[in-house]
Amino acid sequence: MKYSKQRSLVLSIVRGTDTHPSAEWVYEQARKEMPSIGLATVYRNLNALVGAGEIDRLTAAGNVDRFDGQLTEHCHMQCIRCGKLQDLYPTNKEDMEKLRSVICDTFGVGDKNVRMGRTLLRGVCNDCLKSEQ
Ligand SMILES: [Zn+2]
Ligand SMILES: [Zn+2]
Structure with a gap:
Protein backbone atom coordinates (compact mmCIF):
# COMPACT_ATOMS: atom_id res chain seq x y z
CA MET A 1 0.00 0.00 0.00
CA THR A 72 2.93 -11.07 16.25
CA GLU A 73 0.48 -12.57 18.73
CA HIS A 74 1.40 -11.66 22.31
CA CYS A 75 -0.08 -10.61 25.65
CA HIS A 76 0.50 -7.44 27.64
CA MET A 77 1.10 -6.64 31.26
CA GLN A 78 0.32 -3.06 32.18
CA CYS A 79 1.56 -1.51 35.38
CA ILE A 80 -1.35 0.07 37.25
CA ARG A 81 0.99 2.67 38.78
CA CYS A 82 3.21 3.96 35.95
CA GLY A 83 1.25 2.67 32.96
CA LYS A 84 4.26 0.86 31.48
CA LEU A 85 3.26 -1.89 29.05
CA GLN A 86 5.37 -5.02 28.75
CA ASP A 87 5.08 -7.79 26.18
CA LEU A 88 4.73 -11.47 26.86
CA TYR A 89 5.72 -13.67 23.95
CA PRO A 90 5.13 -17.29 24.97
CA THR A 91 8.44 -19.07 24.50
CA ASN A 92 6.86 -21.93 22.62
CA LYS A 93 3.73 -22.74 20.69
CA GLU A 94 2.58 -25.25 23.31
CA ASP A 95 2.39 -22.56 26.01
CA MET A 96 0.37 -20.34 23.71
CA GLU A 97 -2.03 -23.17 22.84
CA LYS A 98 -2.52 -24.02 26.53
CA LEU A 99 -3.27 -20.40 27.34
CA ARG A 100 -5.63 -20.13 24.38
CA SER A 101 -7.37 -23.32 25.46
CA VAL A 102 -8.04 -22.01 28.99
CA ILE A 103 -9.33 -18.70 27.62
CA CYS A 104 -11.57 -20.36 25.02
CA ASP A 105 -13.01 -22.87 27.50
CA THR A 106 -13.67 -20.11 30.03
CA PHE A 107 -15.47 -17.84 27.59
CA GLY A 108 -17.05 -20.56 25.47
CA VAL A 109 -15.24 -19.79 22.24
CA GLY A 110 -15.67 -23.13 20.51
CA ASP A 111 -13.52 -22.69 17.44
CA LYS A 112 -10.48 -21.66 19.54
CA ASN A 113 -10.18 -18.65 17.27
CA VAL A 114 -9.06 -16.10 19.81
CA ARG A 115 -6.36 -13.51 19.29
CA MET A 116 -4.23 -12.57 22.26
CA GLY A 117 -2.88 -9.40 20.67
CA ARG A 118 -4.84 -6.99 22.80
CA THR A 119 -4.85 -8.92 26.05
CA LEU A 120 -4.12 -6.60 28.95
CA LEU A 121 -3.12 -8.05 32.30
CA ARG A 122 -2.73 -5.62 35.18
CA GLY A 123 -0.20 -5.54 37.98
CA VAL A 124 2.50 -3.44 39.66
CA CYS A 125 5.87 -3.56 37.92
CA ASN A 126 9.16 -4.19 39.72
CA ASP A 127 10.38 -0.62 39.26
CA CYS A 128 7.29 0.73 41.02
CA LEU A 129 7.55 -1.88 43.77
CA LYS A 130 11.19 -0.92 44.40
CA SER A 131 10.45 2.79 44.54
CA GLU A 132 7.75 2.17 47.14
CA GLN A 133 10.08 0.33 49.49
ZN1 LIG B 1 5.26 0.59 37.16
ZN1 LIG C 1 2.85 -5.36 22.57
Whole structure:
Protein backbone atom coordinates (compact mmCIF):
# COMPACT_ATOMS: atom_id res chain seq x y z
CA MET A 1 0.00 0.00 0.00
CA LYS A 2 1.24 3.49 -0.83
CA TYR A 3 1.00 5.87 2.10
CA SER A 4 1.43 9.60 2.43
CA LYS A 5 4.72 10.83 3.91
CA GLN A 6 3.01 11.56 7.22
CA ARG A 7 1.40 8.12 7.43
CA SER A 8 4.64 6.33 6.56
CA LEU A 9 6.46 8.32 9.22
CA VAL A 10 3.85 7.54 11.89
CA LEU A 11 3.94 3.85 10.95
CA SER A 12 7.73 3.64 11.12
CA ILE A 13 7.78 5.36 14.53
CA VAL A 14 5.22 2.94 16.03
CA ARG A 15 6.93 -0.09 14.45
CA GLY A 16 10.34 1.08 15.61
CA THR A 17 9.63 0.81 19.34
CA ASP A 18 8.31 -1.78 21.75
CA THR A 19 7.21 0.80 24.34
CA HIS A 20 3.60 0.94 23.06
CA PRO A 21 3.64 4.70 22.65
CA SER A 22 0.78 7.11 23.18
CA ALA A 23 -0.30 9.47 20.37
CA GLU A 24 1.52 12.34 22.14
CA TRP A 25 4.81 10.43 22.18
CA VAL A 26 4.46 9.56 18.49
CA TYR A 27 3.75 13.24 17.82
CA GLU A 28 6.92 14.34 19.66
CA GLN A 29 9.03 11.90 17.60
CA ALA A 30 7.31 12.82 14.33
CA ARG A 31 7.97 16.53 14.89
CA LYS A 32 11.73 15.89 14.91
CA GLU A 33 11.47 14.63 11.32
CA MET A 34 8.61 16.78 10.14
CA PRO A 35 8.34 19.97 12.23
CA SER A 36 5.11 21.05 10.51
CA ILE A 37 3.14 17.92 11.43
CA GLY A 38 0.22 18.51 13.83
CA LEU A 39 -1.10 16.38 16.67
CA ALA A 40 -4.46 16.04 14.89
CA THR A 41 -2.68 14.65 11.81
CA VAL A 42 -0.83 12.14 13.97
CA TYR A 43 -4.11 11.04 15.56
CA ARG A 44 -5.80 10.72 12.18
CA ASN A 45 -2.97 8.60 10.80
CA LEU A 46 -2.82 6.39 13.89
CA ASN A 47 -6.55 5.72 13.55
CA ALA A 48 -6.21 4.98 9.84
CA LEU A 49 -3.32 2.57 10.49
CA VAL A 50 -5.35 0.76 13.16
CA GLY A 51 -8.23 0.54 10.67
CA ALA A 52 -5.91 -0.89 8.03
CA GLY A 53 -4.62 -3.51 10.47
CA GLU A 54 -1.06 -2.18 10.32
CA ILE A 55 -0.86 -1.49 14.05
CA ASP A 56 -2.88 -2.38 17.14
CA ARG A 57 -4.61 -0.06 19.59
CA LEU A 58 -4.42 -1.01 23.25
CA THR A 59 -7.19 0.54 25.28
CA ALA A 60 -7.72 0.24 29.00
CA ALA A 61 -10.43 2.02 30.92
CA GLY A 62 -9.19 5.32 32.31
CA ASN A 63 -5.97 5.28 30.31
CA VAL A 64 -5.00 7.02 27.07
CA ASP A 65 -4.79 4.85 23.97
CA ARG A 66 -1.44 3.21 23.34
CA PHE A 67 -0.30 1.82 20.00
CA ASP A 68 1.56 -1.37 19.17
CA GLY A 69 3.43 -1.95 15.92
CA GLN A 70 4.33 -5.54 16.79
CA LEU A 71 1.57 -7.65 15.30
CA THR A 72 2.93 -11.07 16.25
CA GLU A 73 0.48 -12.57 18.73
CA HIS A 74 1.40 -11.66 22.31
CA CYS A 75 -0.08 -10.61 25.65
CA HIS A 76 0.50 -7.44 27.64
CA MET A 77 1.10 -6.64 31.26
CA GLN A 78 0.32 -3.06 32.18
CA CYS A 79 1.56 -1.51 35.38
CA ILE A 80 -1.35 0.07 37.25
CA ARG A 81 0.99 2.67 38.78
CA CYS A 82 3.21 3.96 35.95
CA GLY A 83 1.25 2.67 32.96
CA LYS A 84 4.26 0.86 31.48
CA LEU A 85 3.26 -1.89 29.05
CA GLN A 86 5.37 -5.02 28.75
CA ASP A 87 5.08 -7.79 26.18
CA LEU A 88 4.73 -11.47 26.86
CA TYR A 89 5.72 -13.67 23.95
CA PRO A 90 5.13 -17.29 24.97
CA THR A 91 8.44 -19.07 24.50
CA ASN A 92 6.86 -21.93 22.62
CA LYS A 93 3.73 -22.74 20.69
CA GLU A 94 2.58 -25.25 23.31
CA ASP A 95 2.39 -22.56 26.01
CA MET A 96 0.37 -20.34 23.71
CA GLU A 97 -2.03 -23.17 22.84
CA LYS A 98 -2.52 -24.02 26.53
CA LEU A 99 -3.27 -20.40 27.34
CA ARG A 100 -5.63 -20.13 24.38
CA SER A 101 -7.37 -23.32 25.46
CA VAL A 102 -8.04 -22.01 28.99
CA ILE A 103 -9.33 -18.70 27.62
CA CYS A 104 -11.57 -20.36 25.02
CA ASP A 105 -13.01 -22.87 27.50
CA THR A 106 -13.67 -20.11 30.03
CA PHE A 107 -15.47 -17.84 27.59
CA GLY A 108 -17.05 -20.56 25.47
CA VAL A 109 -15.24 -19.79 22.24
CA GLY A 110 -15.67 -23.13 20.51
CA ASP A 111 -13.52 -22.69 17.44
CA LYS A 112 -10.48 -21.66 19.54
CA ASN A 113 -10.18 -18.65 17.27
CA VAL A 114 -9.06 -16.10 19.81
CA ARG A 115 -6.36 -13.51 19.29
CA MET A 116 -4.23 -12.57 22.26
CA GLY A 117 -2.88 -9.40 20.67
CA ARG A 118 -4.84 -6.99 22.80
CA THR A 119 -4.85 -8.92 26.05
CA LEU A 120 -4.12 -6.60 28.95
CA LEU A 121 -3.12 -8.05 32.30
CA ARG A 122 -2.73 -5.62 35.18
CA GLY A 123 -0.20 -5.54 37.98
CA VAL A 124 2.50 -3.44 39.66
CA CYS A 125 5.87 -3.56 37.92
CA ASN A 126 9.16 -4.19 39.72
CA ASP A 127 10.38 -0.62 39.26
CA CYS A 128 7.29 0.73 41.02
CA LEU A 129 7.55 -1.88 43.77
CA LYS A 130 11.19 -0.92 44.40
CA SER A 131 10.45 2.79 44.54
CA GLU A 132 7.75 2.17 47.14
CA GLN A 133 10.08 0.33 49.49
ZN1 LIG B 1 5.26 0.59 37.16
ZN1 LIG C 1 2.85 -5.36 22.57
